[in-house]
Amino acid sequence: MDARALGAIYRLKVVGVVGVAPSPSSAFSHLAPTGLRLDVAHFQSSVVPMRTYPHDHAIYLALKRAFIGRSVEELSPALIRGIVADLQCPYAVDLIARLGIEVVVERAVTMLHTGTFASTLAAQRYFHSTSAATRAKADRRHVLEAEVRQRESDLLSKAAEAHVAAVNMVDSIRPERRVLDSTQHISGRWTYLLQSLFPAYLPLDSQCLVIERLEDLLRLACFDFMQHRFPHLLRRRGWTCPDSIDTVLWARDMTGGFSIANPEGFSWRELVQSVITIRCLAVFRIHVAVGFLLDLFDAAHALAHVLCGDGTTSQCIGRLRTETISVVRQLEDDKSCLQIIAEECIRAEDGHESTSAGLDAEVQQLIQDDLAYQALAGWRLSLAVGHAWCPSPTTIETGSVNSFPDEWPDSPTLDEPECSTPEEAGQST
Numbered sequence: 001m002d003a004r005a006l007g008a009i010y011r012l013k014v015v016g017v018v019g020v021a022p023s024p025s026s027a028f029s030h031l032a033p034t035g036l037r038l039d040v041a042h043f044q045s046s047v048v049p050m051r052t053y054p055h056d057h058a059i060y061l062a063l064k065r066a067f068i069g070r071s072v073e074e075l076s077p078a079l080i081r082g083i084v085a086d087l088q089c090p091y092a093v094d095l096i097a098r099l100g101i102e103v104v105v106e107r108a109v110t111m112l113h114t115g116t117f118a119s120t121l122a123a124q125r126y127f128h129s130t131s132a133a134t135r136a137k138a139d140r141r142h143v144l145e146a147e148v149r150q151r152e153s154d155l156l157s158k159a160a161e162a163h164v165a166a167v168n169m170v171d172s173i174r175p176e177r178r179v180l181d182s183t184q185h186i187s188g189r190w191t192y193l194l195q196s197l198f199p200a201y202l203p204l205d206s207q208c209l210v211i212e213r214l215e216d217l218l219r220l221a222c223f224d225f226m227q228h229r230f231p232h233l234l235r236r237r238g239w240t241c242p243d244s245i246d247t248v249l250w251a252r253d254m255t256g257g258f259s260i261a262n263p264e265g266f267s268w269r270e271l272v273q274s275v276i277t278i279r280c281l282a283v284f285r286i287h288v289a290v291g292f293l294l295d296l297f298d299a300a301h302a303l304a305h306v307l308c309g310d311g312t313t314s315q316c317i318g319r320l321r322t323e324t325i326s327v328v329r330q331l332e333d334d335k336s337c338l339q340i341i342a343e344e345c346i347r348a349e350d351g352h353e354s355t356s357a358g359l360d361a362e363v364q365q366l367i368q369d370d371l372a373y374q375a376l377a378g379w380r381l382s383l384a385v386g387h388a389w390c391p392s393p394t395t396i397e398t399g400s401v402n403s404f405p406d407e408w409p410d411s412p413t414l415d416e417p418e419c420s421t422p423e424e425a426g427q428s429t
Helices: 003-018 024-034 040-045 056-067 077-085 090-099 101-113 120-126 128-173 186-197 204-229 231-237 247-253 268-284 290-308 312-350 356-387 422-427
Strands: none
Touching: 056 077, 056 090, 056 101, 056 120, 077 101, 090 101, 128 268, 186 312, 186 356, 204 231, 204 247, 204 268, 204 290, 204 312, 204 356, 231 247, 247 268, 268 290, 290 312, 312 356
């Protein structure tokens, strides 16, 4: 290689260091007389990469989507500044606010001149000093993610096994419901009718819907209460929003006793136990009579009042409870009418006042009416669930939607010696 070629290489390296874009036409035109044949792309790839500004990599990541594949020839400085100013990505907005738009625009122009935005390969060459570290970080991240994924998989496998065992246990003791058979004798249909009338049941899908909505509202009340009084427990559990709360774990944390004067006559332990019961109903889909369901609503409403006072969540639970009571009372009235008709049919059968065929048709009609009344109650309850829903979920950032009572009962035992009272817990950060 002659002296002119070496001089050109040296000048090109120096130009690269100071940050001015090398021009292939000017840098290599004087090499033609020597007969030396060089591939420009290969030559540029071997050049010492440009000295980078400390925040160049961050700026590149923020501007990559806006400038990738574009060259400096098609962009004027004013247009570049306009593109940078119009960026909506939160990461880019924060970076511009921290460094200043002039610095970001200047570095964008420099990287456009050097062809950094031409392709991912060009960017890797430009950021050669950080690409190795980035790959090392990515490798460490992949290892960490694999370990976490394996731990979560093992946890879910064990949880699934425990859940299957619990479901089998519940199924083994679940009361068997009589099923109507069209080939049954009239006495079998009588038995089915009388057992289906009382105690009254809502359709299982409607019961699950209202229970799930009630549990959502209780999560909101529990989260507001913990955020206001025991934020250290939220942080310890990793509960960042109402949906993240496990109500069973919450009840276990709140197993201590409150000294409360509850107007509805529940003890604190009964209120906490109602939360666990509601969760079990939602998980195992156990069909319960309407009387038991209303008892749970009474306890849930009392608990929401203790936790949140007369706040929005307590009012939503109260509306849902009122609507459910109305639907249940209407269903019981409808079933009472069917019961009266059934009793008259029984008396007619005993007195031989009706034929067997006519009585069988009457019983079949009563059974169909009973199923229709239950379906109607389920439809009414689905409407009630929509009307009683609280539209404002609470998060740590937005604050509580509830108005908490001024006076609080004594603190339960929360296994936190440094925060033994509600006042200390509320002051902890």
